[in-house]
Amino acid sequence: DTEVTQTPKHLVMGMTNKKSLKCEQHMGHRAMYWYKQKAKKPPELMFVYSYEKLSINESVPSRFSPECPNSSLLNLHLHALQPEDSALYLCASSQDLWQGVDGYTFGSGTRLTVV
Amino acid sequence: AQTVTQSQPEMSVQEAETVTLSCTYDTSENNYYLFWYKQPPSRQMILVIRQEAYKQQNATENRFSVNFQKAAKSFSLKISDSQLGDTAMYFCAFNGGNMLTFGGGTRLMVKP
Numbered sequence: 001d002t003e004v005t006q007t008p009k010h011l012v013m014g015m016t017n018k019k020s021l022k023c024e025q026h027m028g029h030r031a032m033y034w035y036k037q038k039a040k041k042p043p044e045l046m047f048v049y050s051y052e053k054l055s056i057n058e059s060v061p062s063r064f065s066p067e068c069p070n071s072s073l074l075n076l077h078l079h080a081l082q083p084e085d086s087a088l089y090l091c092a093s094s095q096d097l098w099q100g101v102d103g104y105t106f107g108s109g110t111r112l113t114v115v
Numbered sequence: 116a117q118t119v120t121q122s123q124p125e126m127s128v129q130e131a132e133t134v135t136l137s138c139t140y141d142t143s144e145n146n147y148y149l150f151w152y153k154q155p156p157s158r159q160m161i162l163v164i165r166q167e168a169y170k171q172q173n174a175t176e177n178r179f180s181v182n183f184q185k186a187a188k189s190f191s192l193k194i195s196d197s198q199l200g201d202t203a204m205y206f207c208a209f210n211g212g213n214m215l216t217f218g219g220g221t222r223l224m225v226k227p
Contacts, residue, residue, distance in 0.1 A: 042206055042217035103150045106160035
């Protein structure tokens with residue numbers, strides 16, 4: 001299995017809703033990432049998990065809450081989002097946080113619309 | 116901090132012709148890795164080609180090749196025999212051993 005699987009593919013939520021994005025990989029990768037991508041822009045790093053521990057939080061608002069229940073699974077819990085949070089949310093994984101040679105494997109993303 | 120610059124926001128090429136996408140970067144690191152990612156309308160970021168900075172030989176993957184100029188901190192992507200399926204956003208990315216830094220992207224349109 002050489003894929004990163006993200007669910008759901010599309011999500012529409014109200015500003016008072018609570019929802020979660022899910023990311024799964026079975027490549028034995030020890031680092032996992034959440035990115036936010038606006039249209040025609042590069043991905044922006046949000047969170048990094050290394051060996052199931054939060055390694056980096058790029059000053060993301062608390063309405064985004066990451067969780068790494070095990071080495072294969074990464075969740076992003078959403079609560080009280082704003083319309084400007086509408087974006088493509090990408091999950092990625094890599095063999096190790098400090099191993100650069102293999103690059104990252106990305107999922108196909110969740111298209112989030114906040115209404 | 117590393118920065119990656121793609122100076123061409125949009126490019127177009129006729130099918131079967133060759134196109135070159137530019138990328139420059141700034142770093143004080145000596146060992147690092149460079150990547151080109153493709154993001155088609157399907158949204159998934161797909162690794163196209165990678166280059167290890169300590170290797171002088173330019174990487175090639177089928178129709179994709181790079182021109183890596185370490186002293187000039189330049190890393191361009193050449194696509195030969197362009198195909199309609201090459202239409203996508205292309206991102207240059209740098210990894211100095213901890214984090215992946217992306218350039219702003221180049222939107223490539225392959226015309227029939």
